[in-house]
Amino acid sequence: MITSESINAIVSAVSQSVAQFLPETALIVTFIAALLFDIIFKKSKNITAYVSIGGLVLTGILLLFQGSHTGNSIFFKMLAVDAFGQFFKFIVLGSAIIVMLMSLLSKELYEGGRKVGEYYSLIVGMTIGMFLMASATNLIMIYLALETMSISSYVLAGYTKEIKRASEASLKYVIYGATSSAIMIYGMSLLFGLTGSLNLDAINLAIQSGVDLAPLLIGGLMIVVGIGYKISAVPFHFWTPDVYEGAPVTITALLSVASKAAGFAILIRFFHLTFATSAFSNNASWPVLTSIDWKMIIAIMSVLSMTVGNLTALWQTNIKRMLAYSSISHAGFMLMGVLVMNDLGVAAVLMYFLVYMFMNLGAFIIVMFIADKTGTEEIEEYAGLGFRSPFLAICLAIFLISLAGLPPTAGFTGKFYVFAAVLNSNYVWVALVGIINSVIGLFYYAKVFRNMFLRNMDADQQKFTVSKPSIALVLLTVIPTLLFGVWWSPLAQWAQHSVAMFLFK
Numbered sequence: 332m333i334t335s336e337s338i339n340a341i342v343s344a345v346s347q348s349v350a351q352f353l354p355e356t357a358l359i360v361t362f363i364a365a366l367l368f369d370i371i372f373k374k375s376k377n378i379t380a381y382v383s384i385g386g387l388v389l390t391g392i393l394l395l396f397q398g399s400h401t402g403n404s405i406f407f408k409m410l411a412v413d414a415f416g417q418f419f420k421f422i423v424l425g426s427a428i429i430v431m432l433m434s435l436l437s438k439e440l441y442e443g444g445r446k447v448g449e450y451y452s453l454i455v456g457m458t459i460g461m462f463l464m465a466s467a468t469n470l471i472m473i474y475l476a477l478e479t480m481s482i483s484s485y486v487l488a489g490y491t492k493e494i495k496r497a498s499e500a501s502l503k504y505v506i507y508g509a510t511s512s513a514i515m516i517y518g519m520s521l522l523f524g525l526t527g528s529l530n531l532d533a534i535n536l537a538i539q540s541g542v543d544l545a546p547l548l549i550g551g552l553m554i555v556v557g558i559g560y561k562i563s564a565v566p567f568h569f570w571t572p573d574v575y576e577g578a579p580v581t582i583t584a585l586l587s588v589a590s591k592a593a594g595f596a597i598l599i600r601f602f603h604l605t606f607a608t609s610a611f612s613n614n615a616s617w618p619v620l621t622s623i624d625w626k627m628i629i630a631i632m633s634v635l636s637m638t639v640g641n642l643t644a645l646w647q648t649n650i651k652r653m654l655a656y657s658s659i660s661h662a663g664f665m666l667m668g669v670l671v672m673n674d675l676g677v678a679a680v681l682m683y684f685l686v687y688m689f690m691n692l693g694a695f696i697i698v699m700f701i702a703d704k705t706g707t708e709e710i711e712e713y714a715g716l717g718f719r720s721p722f723l724a725i726c727l728a729i730f731l732i733s734l735a736g737l738p739p740t741a742g743f744t745g746k747f748y749v750f751a752a753v754l755n756s757n758y759v760w761v762a763l764v765g766i767i768n769s770v771i772g773l774f775y776y777a778k779v780f781r782n783m784f785l786r787n788m789d790a791d792q793q794k795f796t797v798s799k800p801s802i803a804l805v806l807l808t809v810i811p812t813l814l815f816g817v818w819w820s821p822l823a824q825w826a827q828h829s830v831a832m833f834l835f836k
Contacts (some may be wrong), residue, residue, distance in 0.1 A: 348405035351412045354394040354420065355462050361386025362455045369448030376447075380435055383451040387428050387458070394420055408530045409469040411600075414832035418681055418825070419465040419596040422688055426589035427458045429692050432804055434581045438703035439491065450490055454585070457483035461593035468604060470519040470529045473597055474512070477561065480593065481508050484586060488578040500577025507570035511560035518553025521546050531604035538606070548623050554601065555628070561594030564666060565635040568659050572643075575655035580702060583651060584695035587658045588688050595684065599669060599677055607672065629670035630761055636663030637768040644775045650698055651708050653775055654691075657734060660768060661687060667765055668749045671756040674830045679748035681826035686741035686815055690733040693808030697727045704795050710779055715787035720795035722802065724783045726809045731776040733812050736769050741815035748823070 349356070364386065365379045372378045394417060403412045431451060434440055440447055460480025467473040485508065489501025523529055525546050526537035538547070559567040575583045606625060640660030647653040665687075668680035698708065700723060705712045717724040733742030746769065753762045797805075815822055 344407065348410075351397065351403060351405050352410075354390045354397060355459065357386060357390040357393055358455060358459045358462060361390070362452055362459065365452040365455055366449070369452065373448075377435060379448040379451040380431060383455050384428060384431050386455065387424060387431070391421070391424050391428075394424065404468065408532065409472045410463070410466040411468045412466065414829040415600070415677075416465040416596065418829040419592050419684075420462055422592045422684055423458060423461045423465065423589045426585060426592070426688055426692060427454055429696075429804075429807065430454065430581050430585045430589075432807075433584065433692075433696055433699060436798075436801055436804065437579070437581055437699055439579055439699070440581065445491075450487070453483045453487050457487065457585070458589075461589055464593040465596040467597065468531050468600065470522065470531070470534075473601070474516055474519065476593075477515075477557070477597075478512065480590065481512070484582070484590065487582045488574055488586075490582065491579055494577075496577035497579070498577075500574045503570055504574045507560065511557045511567065514553050515557025518550040518557070521550030521553070525550065531601065534605050535607075539608070544623060551606075551623070551625070552628075555598075558594055558598045558601070559632065562591050562598065562662050562665075563636075563659050564632045564662050565639045565659065568636070568639070571659060572652050572655045575658070576649055576651045576708075580651070580695055580699040583655075584692050584699075587654070587695070588684075588691055591658070591662060592684050592688075595665060595669070595680060599680070602669070602672065603677075626670050626672060629666055630758065633663045633666035633670055633761060634764050636660060636666060637765060638663075641768045641771040641775075645771070647775070648710055649708050650710050650713070650779065653710065653779075654694060654698070657772070657775075658691070660772060661691075661734075663768070664746060664749055664765060667753050667758075667761055670761065671752050671758065673752070673756065674827070675755060676749075676752040678823070678826040678830045679745075679752040681829055682748050682819070682822050683745035685822055685826075686733070686745045686812070689808045689811040689815075690730045690740070690742055693805065693812060694727065694730040694734065696805055696808060697723050697730070700797070700801060701795075710782060713779060713782040716782070717784040718787075719793065720797060722797055723795065723805070726805050728780060728783065729809055729812060731779060733816070735772050735776050739813070739816040741812045741819070744816055744819045744822070 361383060365382045368382050369379045397412065397417065404410070405412055431454060434447070434450070434454075440450065457480050460476050460478070460483065463472065463476030464480060467476050485501055485505050488504045489497045491497040492501075519529075522534060525542050526534045528534050528537060556567060560570070563571040575587065578586070602625060606623075637660050640656045640658070640663060644653050644656035644660065647656060665680050665683055668676040668683065670676070701713065701716070702708050716727075729740065733740035736742045736746040746765075750762055750765060753765070
């Protein structure tokens with residue numbers, strides 16, 4: 332029987348939840364405002380971009396002020412407001428802002444008088460989905476958040492629809508996405524039938540009471556399939572090269588960082604809240620509630636992702652496809668931090684993602700500029716870039732060195748912490764595979780180096796001019812890539828604090 336007291340309790344709970352949902356609310360308002368401004372001010376080419384960027388900045392401010400109120404569950408335990416989710420939201424937000432700034436300078440998006448009003452709105456819509464993914468603690472919310480993000484990304488991947496490879500990329504993305512989503516939702520139905528709940532903490536309690544292991548394993552694996560597709564982990568990676576190559580460079584950059592970050596946020600939260608008990612010290616491994624060896628499953632995915640990604644990247648002639656396989660291998664390195672299942676490993680993943688955002692987005696920014704100048708993305712066309720545009724060549728070299736994990740760049744910092752976490756947990760064989768793959772990665776990055784600085788370095792080459800806004804955008808990513816290679820203590824402290832304030836820990 333519904334009473335006035337129960338109604339008042341529900342209203343009070345919803346009101347408190349809304350008060351802590353302000354960053355997401357700002358994104359929703361920004362999305363609606365961007366659509367309205369695009370309709371009202373049709374003659375203003377970039378009005379939607381300015382509204383969207385302004386809304387994202389406001390969201391960042393609200394997210395910053397939300398920091399003192401973290402550690403709560405809202406909307407009846409469907410979302411968590413904690414420092415862990417906040418960390419990933421800042422990565423998503425930073426990536427979205429940088430990609431929007433990239434888009435304003437992109438020749439590919441604006442050629443042929445193409446209208447791009449809804450393009451920026453869709454990025455905001457995608458950001459909403461990723462914010463929800465970073466906070467979701469309920470199976471249905473995880474699925475809804477993933478689909479909210481995916482629908483926008485499907486459209487964005489094929490935004491330059493008159494180009495055949497873009498339409499092909501979008502279609503493949505939809506097919507793979509629909510298949511993985513169907514597998515994931517079936518796995519969720521198995522967990523719900525087994526435990527009688529959709530909230531991850533309640534599922535955890537049900538598992539502690541004792542459940543059949545077979546359906547638990549099958550359901551868990553099906554959910555991992557859906558998440559593995561989002562993070563481009565082998566063997567769920569097949570969509571990645573074609574989509575990355577066919578999509579606009581700006582969207583490829585966004586998918587390679589923000590989408591992957593949201594996927595990792597779900598993966599870590601799912602394993603932490605569902606299968607681990609909270610009775611452990613900060614740097615001890617999370618005690619798993621069942622006899623299922625989830626660590627070995629993640630270890631196999633990590634090793635396969637690193638190895639397949641790096642070995643396949645060796646044969647690529649298109650730099651976007653090469654970076655796509657590089658992204659797969661980086662997912663493998665990040666999974667190394669997940670498999671140890673302790674605070675040290677998760678903090679290492681967080682640090683890795685933050686530095687990965689700057690170095691990977693920076694690489695794609697330069698790829699976009701060069702593609703706009705040459706009309707191609709083939710690595711052979713990078714011959715003589717060191718003479719034609721020393722600034723772009725040197726900055727791309729820095730990003731590639733960082734992606735390879737060499738000092739004194741931020742990429743070395745990220746890999747160092749991941750390897751330290753793995754070795755600290757005695758997964759020596761995984762660390763050895765990681766070291767071998769790091770060496771393999773040097774070879775395909777060196778191929779770009781060779782073309783830029785050792786081929787066709789003559790005065791007959793036509794030099795590239797780089798605009799001041801383009802230089803500023805590149806510096807926005809290259810400075811942190813160098814800075815965090817020598818001064819990483821603030822990142823480490825932020826990452827450790829975010830893990831320490833994990834909700835339901």
